[in-house]
Amino acid sequence: MNSDAYLYETVRLSLLEMIASGALGPGDKAPSLRRLATAMRVSLSTASQAYARLESEGVLEARPKSGFFIRGAKACLPIPDTGASPGPDPSAPPAPLNRAELIRKVLANMSRRDTLPLGVARTAENLLPLHQLNRILGQVLRDEGERVGFYGPVEGHEPLRRQIALRMMEAGAECGVADTLVTAGAMEALHIALRCVARAGDTVVIATPSYYCFLHMLENMGLRVVEVPSRPDGGVRPADIAQAVDRFRVAACVLTPNFNNPDGALMPEEAKAEVVSLLAARGVPLIEDDVYGDMHFGPERPKCCKAFDREGLVLHCSSFSKTISPGYRVGWLLPGRFMDKALEIKATINVSTATPTQMAVAEYLRSGHYHRHLKRLRPAVKAHMEAMYALVGRHFPQGTRATRPQGGSVMWLELPGQVDTVAFMNRALEHGITVAPGAIFSSQDRFGDCLRISYCIPDAPRLEAAVALLGSLAREMIA
CATH class of the missing domain: 3.40.640.10 (Type I PLP-dependent aspartate aminotransferase-like (Major domain))
Incomplete structure (x- = not known):
């Protein structure tokens, strides 16, 4: 990752943290590019790049001749009830595994270069040294x-x-x-x-x-x-x-x-x-x-x-x-x-x-x-997580549950309405988006309404459109 990329990720994280703390709320005007650039000691170009990314993610809204404004409420999604709902009984007899065919299909889809890889647990190339x-x-x-x-x-x-x-x-x-x-x-x-x-x-x-x-x-x-x-x-x-x-x-x-x-x-x-x-x-x-x-x-x-x-x-x-x-x-x-x-x-x-x-x-x-790389990588990955969390809260149907991890690169979602996420994966793939259905994360018939998405993917201007599309697919399948 070059220094400019680190700087603009740092600017993104700074604004996301202001929103998370309540210092900035829905409808508030964000600091001007010039003011933010001066306060954070970065170039106007770096600040502009960070704001453009936040706009593409749906965090900011640009208004002609007025500047940038915080768009919508920051989601506070309930946590998936993975452990609270009836789950595996540790006293149940050992079970053989039989997920190979579905796993092979998921891996084949994830290796495609013509898709937006929300189903791949990876770190964005621009964040790696x-x-x-x-x-x-x-x-x-x-x-x-x-x-x-x-x-x-x-x-x-x-x-x-x-x-x-x-x-x-x-x-x-x-x-x-x-x-x-x-x-x-x-x-x-x-x-x-x-x-x-x-x-x-x-x-x-x-x-x-x-x-x-x-x-x-x-x-x-x-x-x-x-x-x-x-x-x-x-x-x-x-x-x-x-x-x-x-x-x-x-x-x-x-x-x-x-x-x-x-x-x-x-x-x-x-x-x-x-x-x-x-x-x-x-x-x-x-x-x-x-x-x-x-x-x-x-x-x-x-x-x-x-x-x-x-x-x-x-x-x-x-x-x-x-x-x-x-x-x-x-x-x-x-x-x-x-x-x-x-x-x-x-x-x-x-x-x-x-x-x-x-x-x-x-x-x-x-x-x-x-050591120096990790000091820059961690806040950058956290910024990706916060942006994805906000997008899921904005575009997925009411009742969606999501984790808000304290580390790593993946987020676990539970969809309302008993959506079959294997079918959801297939429909998303038709639109060039990969996700990982919950069924492949257990040896038993569990997590059929869950899915894993990666928030640390390479820069993708179409990210918000992709998450909005996934939300629309979920609503259709619920209906």
Whole structure:
């Protein structure tokens, strides 16, 4: 992301926060471009760019010869009742998975380049440091010569592992270079972690709703699942985990405690500590996906479950795909007491992760770029979230429920009137818009009236029109 892009995102966020705090209300006149540019020490062009984006998102309304005005009321949508409504019973027998066909269809639609990707959990390209990272990669290729063309160690490039260990301190986890295994993204880390602790026919506990690629992976591995409800306002409850593992013979538990995909739930630190403790007491490994941990909107990074691990039973998985580059495919696994098994599995999958991108990311981290990047990225992503939240409140039918995440890049909606969101997805695709239907986020027939949308998509002048169209489709299907 270049400096101008960061500046105009900062201006957008500033205005959105003024609206959220009540300093500006519906119908109020926004500060003039010149006044705002002076107050925020940015160019008139940057302020104008921010206002143009806010206008396209429906936050501002331009009136000839009068300036910009706050448009409509800021929505305050009820939270989806994912955990309050009748949901999965942690004491229900383990179930096989059968969502593969629908998941494949969703993935095929999401890979299309001719659609507005509201169904893809991604970070907008203009928010990623791709130009800077590519320059570092070019320098690595020039400086390292032939070394970049050969296999690296199975466990990964040592300077990168050292930087990852340092990063983990911010998440509250103490680890060293020897504890870290570099992987090709978080999905490979999760795959290795599951193979370390489970085999076909075993049962694992997962949250519901849960990322559909987890479900797809579990299905392909022949694993059975027990679902425990995730609540948007607090994630999974330790008591539900305890009930599930006490009733069944469980090989592992798989959770995303920080900004669960798709509902954005953030588990309280006390709950994380309790879950780690109760699983350790029963000898059950916890596989933790923390890919969104660095994308928090609050003042401090939430701790990961690994921070409370005293027995080496937490297998921590993450990557830089959401914050730096999905294409560089650099992730990591802290396998705890399962390191030897993890190295054995990694060697049989791909021998080692790509050397050039490991070197480039290591240098990017070592130079302090990542820390500065995150300070700019987080408010920019929060601005995207606030804009999407306002658009959903303005255009979707009354009775729509929506999460307001404290981090991550996705929002979970519950539509009124028992709308079939698989049919909704198909109708939206006819208009060039992708969404992710709720049915793919559970192994059971649940969330049929829910959907996940991404708010951190590339700049799209037609964003408001797209959200308005989705709202119209929902109203038609309700009728």
